[in-house]
Amino acid sequence: MPAAIKRWQPPRRRRSCTKEVAHYQTADWRARRRRILIRDASRCRVCGRVVYGRAAHVDHIIPLENGGTDDDANLQTLCERDHGRKTRGEQRAGKFLDAKIKKGGGSF
Numbered sequence: 152m153p154a155a156i157k158r159w160q161p162p163r164r165r166r167s168c169t170k171e172v173a174h175y176q177t178a179d180w181r182a183r184r185r186r187i188l189i190r191d192a193s194r195c196r197v198c199g200r201v202v203y204g205r206a207a208h209v210d211h212i213i214p215l216e217n218g219g220t221d222d223d224a225n226l227q228t229l230c231e232r233d234h235g236r237k238t239r240g241e242q243r244a245g246k247f248l249d250a251k252i253k254k255g256g257g258s259f
Contacts, residue, residue: 183223183226202230210229
């Protein structure tokens with residue numbers, strides 16, 4: 152009797168991940184995320200919609216790159232739509248500030 156034949160499987164792709172992405176894959180972040188979702192009753196802080204699973208985004212109120220922390224007081228639950236809007240607004244504001252600094256603009 153022939154030996155069992157293994158079923159062919161495609162090779163696994165190794166995903167390269169940046170330091171920022173790796174931060175969100177730690178057990179500490181997953182526990183923090185769960186705690187924030189429970190605190191906010193899985194409701195978006197902007198529109199009040201109930202969100203679950205991947206549609207529930209835990210957002211830094213003050214982004215890490217702007218000096219924010221992972222403290223619970225700096226985290227909020229947002230739906231995917233409102234998180235995208237907030238992120239785009241922050242990116243536009245950052246571009247505005249960068250352009251103002253490059254032009255030698257004064258204070259705001």
